[in-house]
Amino acid sequence: MTVSVASAVERTAAVEAAVQPVLAVKNIEVIYNHVILVLRGVSLEVPQGKIVALLGGNGAGKSTTLKSISTLLGSERGAVTKGSIEFRGQRTDQLTPGELVGMGLVQVMEGRHCFGHLTAEENLITGAYARSISRSQLREELDRIYAYFPRLKVRRSSLAGYTSGGEQQMIAIGRAMMAKPNMLLLDEPSMGLAPQIVAEIFEIVRDLNQKEGVSILLAEQNTNVALKFADYGYILESGRIMMDGPAKALADNKDVKEFYLGMSSEGRKSFRDIKSYRRRKRWV
């Protein structure tokens, strides 16, 4: 009897999860400083337990989308002026980033943002700041994170500021995982890292997704890698979603190949294009 009840509960939970995405962004518009319109009606969904990629070039609005979701936008003089965002069925517009962390939504910001003068381990510990857990529980949690990031265990007493870029990215993700999130927002984890390190980090992210069941919204310029690891993708351009679909379909799409994977009928985009692109990023 009890078994069947339990499975019925499980079944309804499963149905609910299938119907209701863990995150739903509905037609949002974002304005910075009251005048700069950056997002013009962005909608996207992240189903429970999936990895969804948000792709696009410089200034497309990826970070802005993530910050709207985590409400970190507020401290940058930005505001969601239209549309709504729901996390686990609850509107987030009146919530603070801290409250959302409590509900299980954590953003890993672009550029890693480790606490440079804290050790790697202290950085991880701060991730559990908002949770009230005992010392021994904290130890267990740390070990759980070290199991995913063995490198961090080796580097645990180094100041985060002196660790490598890849290690800093791991610290940032590990720190977010210490909050025991339901969902992670990852902003360009591949930024400035060698392809090998990028692959290592994405493998870990997939591991976290599969073993911890954490849903992931991943903002990336590195379309190639992101589509390899994601289930679904959205392509953002000038604050609008231009295209979306299952990751495999996007990766095979002719236009995506041409514009985002640097491949076209004439072969790769010329190096010069890419260079001027970089230069622009530095000065703007």
Next chain:
Amino acid sequence: MLDFWFFLEVLVGGLLSGTMYALVALGFVLIYKASSVFNFAQGAMVFFAVLSFVGFMELGLPFWAALPVTVGLMILVGMGTERFVLRPLVNQSEDTLLMATIGLAFVIEGVAQLAWGVDVRRLDLGIRDEPINWVMDKTGMLVSQLDVTAAAVAGIMVAALALLFSHTKVGRGLRAVADDHAAALSIGIPLKHIWMLVWATAGVVALVAGMLWGARSGVQFALVWVALKALPVLIIGGFTSVPGVILAGLIVGAVEKLGEVFIGPFFGGGIEGWAPYMLAVLFLLIRPEGLFGEKIIRRV
């Protein structure tokens, strides 16, 4: 010939008063580290704190009751400042915040005098500003009891804060906030609690500093200017470094007294007032980040 014992006496006197500069500077550093605000009102808080303490004693409270009451009051003042002055200005420029604390300084000074009057008061901590006998017998040096006690209290205060920062959860949170506000926010460290804690701590530090200074030179409006003494200490030590300002406090204290006694006569005296500023200017020229001014760790 330079008398060794006399030199040492002057040096010790300087170092001892230096600990108190360090204590005042520490109040600034705490707030600056956590919220990038240069708290112009720190001097006013020192004045307000000790004036209130003396005021409570005049109302008939014994020392051991007046102390916790004033501590409580300063915690309230610190938290209130954070809540009603700085939090509404969050995300504003550092200049705006500085202006706000300048305004705050006048308000606190005004309230202090309204509440407690403008008379100069004595604060008797039961310790005389007299030489310690056995030191005098052994070495001939005149080392004030009051100075030694004050230095010890300042030292304990600093050590307690250092422990708080390195070994407690809030301490870790505070260092995280000092390093990167946005990141702290993103993982749910409650910035507001941390800021309140910092302002409350600065309030208590102000009280201790005020009591030590007040016991020496009377409780009077001039205490507000103690904060100006802290300025060269901050420049030399670096605005964000706790060990830096402690060392800088000692240096400033020593330079001031040694300069006054040994170099002063060549200029007709009065060097004590400006020697620290000269030193600070020198530092600005050769080492603008201060002694241990926090190295900005940046790896790309």
